[in-house]
Amino acid sequence: xxxxxxxxxxxxxxxxxxxxxxxxxxxxxxxxxxxxxxxxxxxxxxxxxxxxxxxxxxxxxxxxxxxxxxxxxxxxxxxxxxxxxxxxxxxxxxxxxxxxxxxxxxxxxxxxxxxxxxxxxxxxxxxxxxxxxxxxxxxxxxxxxxxxxxxxxxxxxxxxxxxxxxxxxxxxxxxxxxxxxxxxxxxxxxxxxxxxxxxxxxxxxxxxxxxxxxxxxxxxxxxxxxxxxxxxxxxxxxxxxxxxxxxxxxxxxxxxxxxxxxxxxxxxxxxxxxxxxxxxxxxxxxxxx
Amino acid sequence: xxxxxxxxxxxxxxxxxxxxxxxxxxxxxxxxxxxxxxxxxxxxxxxxxxxxxxxxxxxxxxxxxxxxxxxxxxxxxxxxxxxxxxxxxxxxxxxxxxxxxxxxxxxxxxxxxxxxxxxxxxxxxxxxxxxxxxxxxxxxxxxxxxxxxxxxxxxxxxxxxxxxxxxxxxxxxxxxxxxxxxxxxxxxxxxxxxxxxxxxxxxxxxxxxxxxxxxxxxxxxxxxxxxxxxxxxxxxxxxxxxxxxxxxxxxxxxxxxxxxxxxxxxxxxxxxxxxxxxxxxxxxxxxxxxxxxxxxxxxxxxxxxxxxxxxxxxxxxxxxxxxxxxxxxxxxxxxxxxxxxxxxxxxxxxxxxxxxxxxxxxxxxxxxxxxxxxxxxxxxxxxxxxxxxxxxxxxxxxxxxxxxxxxxxxxxxx
Numbered sequence: 001x002x003x004x005x006x007x008x009x010x011x012x013x014x015x016x017x018x019x020x021x022x023x024x025x026x027x028x029x030x031x032x033x034x035x036x037x038x039x040x041x042x043x044x045x046x047x048x049x050x051x052x053x054x055x056x057x058x059x060x061x062x063x064x065x066x067x068x069x070x071x072x073x074x075x076x077x078x079x080x081x082x083x084x085x086x087x088x089x090x091x092x093x094x095x096x097x098x099x100x101x102x103x104x105x106x107x108x109x110x111x112x113x114x115x116x117x118x119x120x121x122x123x124x125x126x127x128x129x130x131x132x133x134x135x136x137x138x139x140x141x142x143x144x145x146x147x148x149x150x151x152x153x154x155x156x157x158x159x160x161x162x163x164x165x166x167x168x169x170x171x172x173x174x175x176x177x178x179x180x181x182x183x184x185x186x187x188x189x190x191x192x193x194x195x196x197x198x199x200x201x202x203x204x205x206x207x208x209x210x211x212x213x214x215x216x217x218x219x220x221x222x223x224x225x226x227x228x229x230x231x232x233x234x235x236x237x238x239x240x241x242x243x244x245x246x247x248x249x250x251x252x253x254x255x256x257x258x259x260x261x262x263x264x265x266x267x268x269x270x271x272x273x274x275x276x277x278x279x280x281x282x283x284x285x286x287x288x289x
Numbered sequence: 290x291x292x293x294x295x296x297x298x299x300x301x302x303x304x305x306x307x308x309x310x311x312x313x314x315x316x317x318x319x320x321x322x323x324x325x326x327x328x329x330x331x332x333x334x335x336x337x338x339x340x341x342x343x344x345x346x347x348x349x350x351x352x353x354x355x356x357x358x359x360x361x362x363x364x365x366x367x368x369x370x371x372x373x374x375x376x377x378x379x380x381x382x383x384x385x386x387x388x389x390x391x392x393x394x395x396x397x398x399x400x401x402x403x404x405x406x407x408x409x410x411x412x413x414x415x416x417x418x419x420x421x422x423x424x425x426x427x428x429x430x431x432x433x434x435x436x437x438x439x440x441x442x443x444x445x446x447x448x449x450x451x452x453x454x455x456x457x458x459x460x461x462x463x464x465x466x467x468x469x470x471x472x473x474x475x476x477x478x479x480x481x482x483x484x485x486x487x488x489x490x491x492x493x494x495x496x497x498x499x500x501x502x503x504x505x506x507x508x509x510x511x512x513x514x515x516x517x518x519x520x521x522x523x524x525x526x527x528x529x530x531x532x533x534x535x536x537x538x539x540x541x542x543x544x545x546x547x548x549x550x551x552x553x554x555x556x557x558x559x560x561x562x563x564x565x566x567x568x569x570x571x572x573x574x575x576x577x578x579x580x581x582x583x584x585x586x587x588x589x590x591x592x593x594x595x596x597x598x599x600x601x602x603x604x605x606x607x608x609x610x611x612x613x614x615x616x617x618x619x620x621x622x623x624x625x626x627x628x629x630x631x632x633x634x635x636x637x638x639x640x641x642x643x644x645x646x647x648x649x650x651x652x653x654x655x656x657x658x659x660x661x662x663x664x665x666x667x668x669x670x671x672x673x674x675x676x677x678x679x680x681x682x683x684x685x686x687x688x689x690x691x692x693x694x695x696x697x698x699x700x701x702x703x
Contacts (some may be wrong), residue, residue, distance in 0.1 A: 002515065003511060003512075003515050006511040006514065006515075007508065009507075010508050010510075013507055014505055115343050115347070116344045116557065116561065117344065117527075117531055117558075118561065119560065119561050119562070119563045121563065121565075122535075122539065127539070127541075128541060136514065138539050138540055138541075140539055141507075209535065209539070210504075210532065210535055210536055210539060211504045211528075211532045211535070212527075212528035212531035212535075212561060213561075216341065217528075220502060256508050256511065259498070259499075260497070260498075260499040260500065260503060260508065261471050261498060261499060261500050263508075264500060
């Protein structure tokens with residue numbers, strides 16, 4: 001029973017990290033339809049920005065979050081303006097272009113900062129555990145879980161309750177007609193891409209105290225993020241959240257029942273089966289395109 | 290593969306011909322004589338400067354290059370300079386084989402220094418054996434290999450574990466939890482560990498392997514909490530080790546009650562883990578940067594002066610460094626007009642030398658007699674040696690396989 005509870009928390013913690021990484025992608029890929037293979041590198045940039053802010057300006061991980069968001073969003077905005085914007089009508093070319101961008105970002109960090117793993121100190125006030133009976137929960141992981149939920153809510157409000165969200169949804173449904181009504185589709189897309197990149201940056205900042213900060217850290221994460229978005233269903237934020245929770249918990253269960261290696265294989269096999277029977281994911285959005 | 294080997298050899302004949310002005314006798318004289326012809330001594334450096342393992346291999350490259358330049362600054366060997374020929378195999382085993390072939394055939398290196406991972410060493414193995422050249426491998430590894438063309442400078446399982454396990458069982462207890470990455474090195478080390486534990490009356494409560502690069506250890510930590518072992522025996526490498534150590538600390542597991550004892554964690558990993566999270570845990574290795582010998586002081590001082598005050602030396606870069614000096618000492622015993630890889634090898638056997646870790650010796654089986662130590666990490670990122678072997682330990686690459694022995698005549702099965 002203790003193991004089950006602890007493992008459920010571990011699954012929740014994994015889910016929150018998956019969610020926070022996948023949210024940015026859910027927006028860029030799920031709503032704009034851009035297959036952004038550089039997403040993992042945005043996460044990596046977030047981690048390195050946090051490292052730089054901590055090393056050179058003495059900021060803690062949590063205080064650095066807004067700055068990291070702005071910095072990585074700015075990088076995303078520039079990349080959208082310079083490259084991605086020209087490729088909206090050529091979705092296959094965006095794959096190649098963003099993959100290339102990813103490699104460039106990775107090498108730039110390797111050349112500029114160095115290839116070795118960087119150390120980022122976790123926040124002191126979040127160290128320690130909360131223990132309820134046999135259930136032991138790391139404070140920092142609880143913080144990541146709550147923060148990812150908060151970001152989910154903010155993003156959902158932004159998409160459904162603001163004028164910007166309404167414009168974005170209009171552009172997604174029909175770009176031509178939206179432009180006739182005076183919506184600047186280009187600008188909407190730029191801001192959305194930047195927002196998605198910024199979220200990836202926040203994800204990077206939040207995982208640095210737990211993981212190893214290296215230039216290639218994003219490569220594996222982008223795979224996880226795509227899995228979550230595809231399982232959740234394109235264009236659905238709640239689907240992304242549900243998929244993150246599902247994959248996190250299932251991974252946790254498999255890794256305790258079997259082990260981490262086979263658990264990973266079992267999860268991937270499960271996803272293949274799921275896609276076979278629900279090709280559009282768990283919660284496909286009903287937007288006509 | 291066949292075609293590539295053919296091309297490689299054809300290329301060799303071609304370049305040899307070119308080098309000697311296409312004269313027929315040079316073509317006929319074969320590989321053997323080609324070595325000492327030049328005014329300097331070409332040696333190959335085959336460490337990845339790009340790609341996944343570059344983080345570690347770069348430091349090995351730096352250490353080996355520093356040794357070469359120190360030797361040259363002191364006048365070289367027999368008045369000849371060592372000429373370092375640098376190739377970057379880009380962390381890809383197939384490229385290692387290709388570049389090793391280039392160094393041994395085109396550049397006529399009398400020795401090549403290289404590799405961190407077992408995968409890359411095994412890719413070079415057929416090349417160096419086919420050319421009867423010499424490959425100096427500085428890394429600790431899983432043993433079970435007995436080539437006559439590789440000089441093994443790192444520890445094999447018996448050198449890492451023989452003093453460690455009795456000490457662990459005595460000081461912390463008999464329940465061991467094994468965690469490692471899923472490849473050959475952790476499995477062979479754990480295999481040997483089980484044999485030792487069997488004699489000591491110890492018990493393995495759980496043995497598990499995570500994929501390379503695995504970074505979320507919450508399930509592993511939950512299992513450790515549930516199993517309550519006395520010691521975590523870790524063979525995690527690189528980023529996995531860094532992530533594990535940081536999450537172990539975040540989970541507030543106490544190193545005094547349940548320490549992690551690693552065979553692979555060095556000063557490099559500790560730098561990324563952070564001194565706080567690493568403090569109190571243990572590593573077993575023949576060398577730590579804090580080692581107090583005059584040779585080590587000189588090594589660390591020169592290394593820092595060259596590569597920056599915050600750079601670190603570790604148990605693999607030490608071997609990358611001293612192997613160049615072993616190579617030099619072997620060369621000095623030879624007639625400068627007649628140098629070949631096999632003669633270097635034969636001259637090196639039985640030779641002892643003061644390395645940063647202590648006085649080491651090359652065994653007839655081409656492995657190295659080392660001074661195993663156990664260090665406890667401190668919050669400043671350095672290890673404090675708390676257990677040191679009283680005698681130099683003989684390398685037994687087949688210690689876990691009774692009836693097999695690596696000797697000066699290769700592998701002997703009885």
